[in-house]
Amino acid sequence: MGKTLYDKIWDAHVVAVEPGGETILYIDLHLIHEVTTPQAFAGLRAAHRPVRRPDLTLAVADHNTPTEGQALGVDAVADLEARLQLQTLGRNVKEYGIEFFPMGDIRNGIVHVVGPEQGRTQPGMTIVCGDSHTSTHGAFGALAHGIGTSEVEHVLATQTLRQRKAKNMRVMFVGEPIPGVGAKDFALALIGEIGTGGGTGSVIEYAGPAIEALSMEGRMTLCNLSIEGGAKAGLIAPDDKTYAYIVGKPGAPKGGAWDLAVTEWRGLKSDADAHFDREITIDVSKLAPTLTWGTSPEDTMAVDGLVPDPESFSTDDKRAGAQRALDYMGLKAGQPITDAKVQRVFIGSCTNSRIEDLRQAALIARKALDKGLKVATGVRAMIVPGSGLVKHQAEEEGLDQVFLQAGFEWREPGCSMCLGMNPDRLEPEERCASTSNRNFEGRQGRAGRTHLMSPAMAAAAAFAGHIADVREYL
Amino acid sequence: MEPFRKLTAHAVPIDQPNVDTDQIIPARFLQKPRSAPFGDFLFRDVRFNADGSEKPEFVLNAPFRREAKVVVAEDNFACGSSREQAVWALYDFGVRVVIAPSLGDIFSANASKNGLLTIVLPAPVVRGMIDALKAEPDLEIAVDLENQTVSLPNGPAHGFEIDPYRKRLLLEGLDEISFTLGQLDKIEAFEKTYAG
Numbered sequence: 001m002g003k004t005l006y007d008k009i010w011d012a013h014v015v016a017v018e019p020g021g022e023t024i025l026y027i028d029l030h031l032i033h034e035v036t037t038p039q040a041f042a043g044l045r046a047a048h049r050p051v052r053r054p055d056l057t058l059a060v061a062d063h064n065t066p067t068e069g070q071a072l073g074v075d076a077v078a079d080l081e082a083r084l085q086l087q088t089l090g091r092n093v094k095e096y097g098i099e100f101f102p103m104g105d106i107r108n109g110i111v112h113v114v115g116p117e118q119g120r121t122q123p124g125m126t127i128v129c130g131d132s133h134t135s136t137h138g139a140f141g142a143l144a145h146g147i148g149t150s151e152v153e154h155v156l157a158t159q160t161l162r163q164r165k166a167k168n169m170r171v172m173f174v175g176e177p178i179p180g181v182g183a184k185d186f187a188l189a190l191i192g193e194i195g196t197g198g199g200t201g202s203v204i205e206y207a208g209p210a211i212e213a214l215s216m217e218g219r220m221t222l223c224n225l226s227i228e229g230g231a232k233a234g235l236i237a238p239d240d241k242t243y244a245y246i247v248g249k250p251g252a253p254k255g256g257a258w259d260l261a262v263t264e265w266r267g268l269k270s271d272a273d274a275h276f277d278r279e280i281t282i283d284v285s286k287l288a289p290t291l292t293w294g295t296s297p298e299d300t301m302a303v304d305g306l307v308p309d310p311e312s313f314s315t316d317d318k319r320a321g322a323q324r325a326l327d328y329m330g331l332k333a334g335q336p337i338t339d340a341k342v343q344r345v346f347i348g349s350c351t352n353s354r355i356e357d358l359r360q361a362a363l364i365a366r367k368a369l370d371k372g373l374k375v376a377t378g379v380r381a382m383i384v385p386g387s388g389l390v391k392h393q394a395e396e397e398g399l400d401q402v403f404l405q406a407g408f409e410w411r412e413p414g415c416s417m418c419l420g421m422n423p424d425r426l427e428p429e430e431r432c433a434s435t436s437n438r439n440f441e442g443r444q445g446r447a448g449r450t451h452l453m454s455p456a457m458a459a460a461a462a463f464a465g466h467i468a469d470v471r472e473y474l
Numbered sequence: 475m476e477p478f479r480k481l482t483a484h485a486v487p488i489d490q491p492n493v494d495t496d497q498i499i500p501a502r503f504l505q506k507p508r509s510a511p512f513g514d515f516l517f518r519d520v521r522f523n524a525d526g527s528e529k530p531e532f533v534l535n536a537p538f539r540r541e542a543k544v545v546v547a548e549d550n551f552a553c554g555s556s557r558e559q560a561v562w563a564l565y566d567f568g569v570r571v572v573i574a575p576s577l578g579d580i581f582s583a584n585a586s587k588n589g590l591l592t593i594v595l596p597a598p599v600v601r602g603m604i605d606a607l608k609a610e611p612d613l614e615i616a617v618d619l620e621n622q623t624v625s626l627p628n629g630p631a632h633g634f635e636i637d638p639y640r641k642r643l644l645l646e647g648l649d650e651i652s653f654t655l656g657q658l659d660k661i662e663a664f665e666k667t668y669a670g
């Protein structure tokens with residue numbers, strides 16, 4: 001029987017197998033950041049262990065970093081605990097000889113934007129990071145997933161990870177999306193269908209004509225959200241778009257090594273007779289622009305729909321959960337979601353902060369400006385590029401001027417308001433149109449209300465002052 | 475890590491599916507060092523009001539739940555973020571066992587590295603335990619890792635599966651990195667033949 005793409009990458013990295021099946025897997029790239037590493041380095045130090053392969057490790061500062069005033073340096077970060085974590089990372093990478101793009105370096109940014117942008121993320125690799133959205137890198141045909149702090153220490157010490165093989169799942173995306181629908185909508189629609197536990201214990205391969213048509217940025221958005229469907233990882237077989245994205249990047253193979261690498265990468269696809277434990281097909285031509293209404297990424301709906309009635313759910317558990325979510329979100333069953341007024345708009349995060357995401361938001365902003373519109377009164381809207389290089393590229397293209405003219409804030413790179421651990425946070429009961437990845441209770445700030453959506457949808461909400469259908473702004 | 479063999483203790487039912495690690499510990503506590511009292515941060519925003527007073531309706535604030543060493547939860551417990559602090563918060567509170575029909579993958583891996591045993595049981599069995607604990611809050615659950623069983627007083631012993639290697643690590647409280655470094659020759663051999 002043939003092998004899946006996941007099987008092939010797994011098999012190529014097996015160092016040893018324990019009785020019972022647990023496998024020691026070799027890791028090609030270990031990305032680290034300031035929040036999930038201090039305890040790992042402390043553990044290494046206490047045991048007098050070196051970092052086995054500092055050359056396969058890359059560090060950035062992203063979760064804690066403020067999105068203004070970065071030029072003042074880490075010592076000027078106002079929050080004492082955030083500053084301490086940032087300083088600790090700086091000390092650790094120096095002591096152990098790990099390459100580091102510190103806050104303020106143009107190459108710094110969100111870890112899942114930086115890895116691909118530097119050409120460090122490559123097809124066929126195993127990639128881990130102490131962050132659940134590491135699944136992003138699967139867009140390049142890499143096996144990439146999040147790990148905890150103990151595992152970070154294990155990888156630092158051994159360059160391996162202990163794993164059990166996951167199941168194979170394939171999601172085929174077919175059809176052609178209508179204008180205003182893209183990768184974010186694909187992902188939300190899938191999570192709405194399978195639920196946040198639907199992928200638990202599985203690696204999902206995304207395939208089909210609608211995936212082949214996606215840009216690398218779109219593929220990263222889709223793979224990024226694999227974890228929100230519970231999946232261990234998500235991946236997409238590499239193709240010419242993948243190679244075109246990587247070629248010439250600082251970490252990419254050069255000269256003859258490049259040609260050899262591409263030849264090898266072309267074999268990275270599931271065999272025709274490979275077995276998948278579960279297969280799902282989604283027809284993207286049927287999707288409307290999609291967003292979340294509740295407090296779980298599976299609480300999805302079409303923008304032209306009505307907020308669901310908890311009574312319509314199948315079990316007592318689900319009815320109670322839906323009612324709790326509506327109460328938290330300050331919504332009523334049966335209301336058009338476009339009635340919900342927003343106070344904040346956040347365009348950024350490892351899901352949607354790359355150049356194409358910003359271009360899509362800017363397209364909406366340009367059209368709104370042409371109609372004489374500005375960001376609605378009472379709305380604070382932030383654009384947070386994913387890295388210094390994304391910010392630079394956007395400024396070269398004049399996108400920053402479009403955003404500033406329209407009334408958006410143009411910030412410095414970082415995780416920002418995705419997760420409420422730096423100064424960018426929601427106030428209680430503020431409603432946010434957000435391009436991030438999690439709408440959990442309190443995720444963007446205590447009692448904050450998050451609606452997940454695409455960058456174009458978030459931009460439309462900024463101009464409307466409420467949740468809006470992007471198709472009216474195209 | 476502390477070994478785990480068996481216990482008989484009060485338990486807390488979490489009767490809600492898809493409890494995420496952001497709820498178990500909000501991100502603002504991720505900046506604290508491991509020496510901080512993580513048990514105080516457990517379920518912080520659903521357990522306490524903004525002024526620090528307890529929310530009486532939250533299950534952890536009820537009698538017998540404060541000394542719980544076992545969590546019995548609904549489907550997909552501890553999904554979401556990779557934050558190992560979710561395990562630290564449960565562990566520092568005193569929890570040593572989490573039972574659910576399914577758990578977040580990364581959480582389960584993190585738990586096994588910190589002496590926190592995760593047990594997957596069929597959904598109807600877990601449902602029965604949650605109902606029993608809600609009806610009789612002082613019930614004690616018995617968990618035996620050696621024999622791989624979970625039971626309520628006067629109830630049947632439910633067997634559970636665990637990877638033999640994980641079981642040994644927990645029973646003996648072993649350091650996993652030492653174990654892997656014991657196979658350093660295999661890692662070195664792999665690196666020699668590996669072009670990537």
